[in-house]
Amino acid sequence: MAQEDLFxxxxxxxxxxxxxxxxxxxxxxLAAVYDYGQYGVELKNNIKKYWWDSMVLLHxxxxxxxxxxxxxxxxWKASGHVDAFNDPLIDNKDSKKRYxxxxxxxxxxxxxxxxxxxxVEKARNRFGEKFDEALFRSTxxxxxxxxxxxxxxxxxxxxxxxxxxxxxxxxxIIDSEIVCPVSGTKNWTEVRHFxxxxxxxxxxxxxxxMKIYLRPETAQGIFVNFLNVQKTGRMKLPFGIAxxxxxxxNEIVARQFIFRMREFxxxxxxxxxxxxxxLQWFSHWKEARMKWHRALGFGxxxxxxxxxxxxxxxxxxxxxxxxxxxxxxxEVEGIHSRTDFDLKQHQQYSGRKMQYFDPEINKSYIPYxxxxxxxxxxxxxxxVAASYYEEDLTGEDGxxxxxxxxxxxxxxxxxxxxxLPLVRKDGxxxxxxxxxxxxxxxxxxQYDEKDSIGKRYRRQDAIGTPYCITIDYxxxxxxxxxxxxxxxxxxxxxxxxxxxxxxxxxxxxxxxxKKL
Numbered sequence: 001m002a003q004e005d006l007f008x009x010x011x012x013x014x015x016x017x018x019x020x021x022x023x024x025x026x027x028x029x030l031a032a033v034y035d036y037g038q039y040g041v042e043l044k045n046n047i048k049k050y051w052w053d054s055m056v057l058l059h060x061x062x063x064x065x066x067x068x069x070x071x072x073x074x075x076w077k078a079s080g081h082v083d084a085f086n087d088p089l090i091d092n093k094d095s096k097k098r099y100x101x102x103x104x105x106x107x108x109x110x111x112x113x114x115x116x117x118x119x120v121e122k123a124r125n126r127f128g129e130k131f132d133e134a135l136f137r138s139t140x141x142x143x144x145x146x147x148x149x150x151x152x153x154x155x156x157x158x159x160x161x162x163x164x165x166x167x168x169x170x171x172x173i174i175d176s177e178i179v180c181p182v183s184g185t186k187n188w189t190e191v192r193h194f195x196x197x198x199x200x201x202x203x204x205x206x207x208x209x210m211k212i213y214l215r216p217e218t219a220q221g222i223f224v225n226f227l228n229v230q231k232t233g234r235m236k237l238p239f240g241i242a243x244x245x246x247x248x249x250n251e252i253v254a255r256q257f258i259f260r261m262r263e264f265x266x267x268x269x270x271x272x273x274x275x276x277x278x279l280q281w282f283s284h285w286k287e288a289r290m291k292w293h294r295a296l297g298f299g300x301x302x303x304x305x306x307x308x309x310x311x312x313x314x315x316x317x318x319x320x321x322x323x324x325x326x327x328x329x330x331e332v333e334g335i336h337s338r339t340d341f342d343l344k345q346h347q348q349y350s351g352r353k354m355q356y357f358d359p360e361i362n363k364s365y366i367p368y369x370x371x372x373x374x375x376x377x378x379x380x381x382x383x384v385a386a387s388y389y390e391e392d393l394t395g396e397d398g399x400x401x402x403x404x405x406x407x408x409x410x411x412x413x414x415x416x417x418x419x420l421p422l423v424r425k426d427g428x429x430x431x432x433x434x435x436x437x438x439x440x441x442x443x444x445x446q447y448d449e450k451d452s453i454g455k456r457y458r459r460q461d462a463i464g465t466p467y468c469i470t471i472d473y474x475x476x477x478x479x480x481x482x483x484x485x486x487x488x489x490x491x492x493x494x495x496x497x498x499x500x501x502x503x504x505x506x507x508x509x510x511x512x513x514k515k516l
Contacts, residue, residue, distance in 0.1 A: 007326040010388050011257050013404065017462050019043070019384065020258065032251060032262045039463060040380070042414030042444060044265075047379055048244055050412065051267045053509065054292055054516055055242040062240035062269065063233055067221025069246060070202065073212050078349035079220050079342065080313065081213075086193035088169055092180035093187040099180075101169045101191045105157050108176050110328055112150045119143055154309075161310035166191040196249040214248035219371060221245070222270045223342045226354060226367075230272075237356060237367060238281065240271040244376070256327060258377045265376035270369050274358070275340065278368040282317045282337040285370050288516075289333055290321055295515040296409050298386040304329060314341030323382045332382050333374040340366040383412060387464065406464030407487055410507045415465045416443040417503055420456050422472040424449050432471045435481075435496060443503060461486055467503060 014020040018037035022029040036044055056064050076082050088101040119142055124131045137143055153176060160168040170191045179186050197216050203209035215221070222241045229241055244267045251262050258264075273281045286305070294300050306329070308318040317337040322329040343366045347354040355364040387408045393401040410416070419436050421428035429449060436445045446465065448456050453470065460468050468484040475481050475496070483502065484491045494502060505511070 006388075007257075007385075009390075010326065010385060013388065013406075013462070014040070014257075014384065032260070034258055034261065039414040043383070043408070043412060043464075044376060044380055046412045046414070047383065048267065048376060050509065050512065051292075051374065052242065052244065054513060055240070055269050058513060058516065059240065061235065061238065062242055062271075063229060063235070065222055065225060065229060065241050065243045066245065067218065067225060067243065069215050069248075070212055071215060071220060071224070073210065074349055075220055075224060075346070076197070076213050078345040079223075080345070081197055081216055082195075085196050085216060087196060088166055088191050089194050090170060090173065090191045091189040092183055092185065093189060094185045095180050095183035097180060097182050101166075101173060102157075102161065104178050105153075105169070105172055105176070107328075108178050109150060109154060109157070112146055112153070116143055116146050116150075119146075158309040166193070196251065198248050198250050216249050217247050217373075218243050218245045218266045218268050219270060219373070220342070222268070223346055223354075223369075224350075226272065226343060227356075230356065237358065238271060238273040238277075240269050242267075242269040244268075256325075256330075258381050259325070259330065261377060266373060267376055267379075268371065268373045270338075270371050272356070272367040272369055275365060275368050278337045278339065278370060279317060281370045282335065285372055286319060286335050289335060289372050289374075291516060293321060293323070293332070295512065296383070296386075296412075298323075298382075302386070306331070312336070314338050323386075325382065325385055330378075332378045333372065336371045336373070338369040338371050340368050342369060343367065383408065403458050403461050405461040405486065408464040408466070409512075410466040411509050411512045413464050413466050413507070414444065415446045415460075415463055416507050417467040417469055418446045418448050418456070418460045418465050419469045419471070420447075420453060421449050422453060422470060426473070427476060428471050428473075431475055435469065435471070435499070439500060439503070442500060443507065457484065457489075466506070469499065 011020075015022075017039060019040035021035045021037055023033040023035045024030050052064070055062050073082075089098055090101045090104070091098050116137075119140065120133060120136065123136050123140070124133070153172065156168065156172055159165070160172065167190075170188060173188060174186065177186060180188075198214040199211055200214065201209040202212050222243055226241070229235065230239070233239075244265065246263060247266050248263055251260055271281060271285065290303060290305070293303055302324040304322050306320045306322050308315075308320070311318055315336050316339050319335050320331040321333040321335070323332050343354040346352075347366065353364075354366060356367050357364045384406065387406045389405050389407055391403050391405060393403060408414075417439070419432045419439075421432040432447060432449075436447050439445050446460075448459070450456070451459075457468060464486075466486045468486070470482040470484065470491075472482065479496050480493050481496055481499070482491050483494050483499070
């Protein structure tokens with residue numbers, strides 16, 4: 001199946017099974033804004049719980065914060081967002097569609113990389129065990145030609161970004177013959193900057209109103225509270241402040257479902273360190289965050305680091321953790337060494353000292369900061385995309401069958417178990433309700449008695465429920481039930497009294513955290 005078709009099916013599945021709905025759909029929706037349904041909100045909360053506990057619960061020197069969405073407008077002047085929070089945008093004159101110029105070029109570079117990998121894969125299939133990949137990459141004329149083209153284009157791109165050369169970005173698009181995905185033409189406008197912050201006003205009268213902004217990131221709320229947390233918590237360097245919260249960006253090029261939205265949620269941790277140690281801590285958090293992602297079991301080969309070609313003005317090191325979505329490798333988390341830029345800027349603009357007194361050297365200084373920033377919505381999309389499978393099966397009678405299943409990690413699954421009476425009579429629903437009443441304090445349970453048992457299994461597979469408990473006539477005799485496992489579809493007879501321990505072991509967040 002083409003990856004584009006797979007992605008369309010994934011979007012449709014999310015709506016059909018109560019994960020994500022278009023916002024304000026009865027009014028024809030609002031572009032790049034989505035609502036999380038009954039299962040979506042549970043999965044989202046479980047992702048946030050996994051992140052929060054891995055940060056705050058497992059680290060004695062990391063604490064939490066929940067700062068306000070509204071901040072004094074000078075905070076955004078200090079952070080540089082008022083003057084420099086821009087995207088380079090370009091329009092296609094024929095389709096009237098707007099794109100980020102840098103993204104168009106990055107996608108073109110990715111296509112060149114994919115061409116190289118396809119050539120390598122064809123050679124591997126042709127030569128089998130005798131294939132010398134390193135020799136092939138270094139000598140094959142086709143590979144060398146594409147690689148040289150990639151390197152030349154990549155250097156131009158990096159230089160253009162570093163110099164904020166909008167004319168050169170457009171020229172790269174023209175020279176690379178990049179076409180509009182909608183119109184298929186190369187009729188491009190000039191590249192120009194567009195500020196991404198939403199603005200509003202606060203105040204009771206129009207004359208006294210103050211222009212403020214919806215925060216485009218959660219990090220600044222941490223920085224302005226740095227000393228509040230440090231002093232009240234008696235924190236010593238190094239220490240971190242973690243936060244989960246909404247952020248808002250007026251994305252003109254909002255696309256790819258929930259990957260890029262105007263209202264989104266971030267999980268950020270700012271780790272304050274002694275100047276001179278920041279690159280060591282950058283390496284530490286780079287590896288720690290990759291381990292967190294890989295612990296979910298979606299395949300190590302589907303993750304990679306992507307070092308930034310252009311560093312932000314505040315950074316001296318930056319990398320992204322990318323996951324292989326159906327539309328290619330894309331960022332799910334960023335790790336940045338932000339130096340002392342943010343605290344220094346807030347000290348300058350506020351006139352308040354933002355320094356840490358180090359008792360070990362009896363000296364005050366502004367700490368450096370390592371940031372880990374992960375988009376909850378992108379992480380949500382990554383989890384669902386990695387879990388979505390369409391399987392061809394053979395029924396017990398030999399008739400071909402199929403199912404759509406979300407192989408969500410049990411620890412993240414919205415519904416942990418479904419309790420299914422075989423029939424709606426002879427006391428089986430009563431027993432089923434008693435089991436739900438007993439387990440609902442520990443797990444998110446669902447009771448389902450509608451349709452045949454086979455259809456109910458398929459429905460729970462599509463939701464991503466890892467365990468189905470079936471109550472039948474044998475249950476009445478010996479107090480045992482059948483537990484069906486979502487991924488293998490194998491069934492096991494167990495005692496009702498053992499259900500809690502069996503399921504608790506399989507869905508334990510504690511066991512997941514121990515992998516870290």
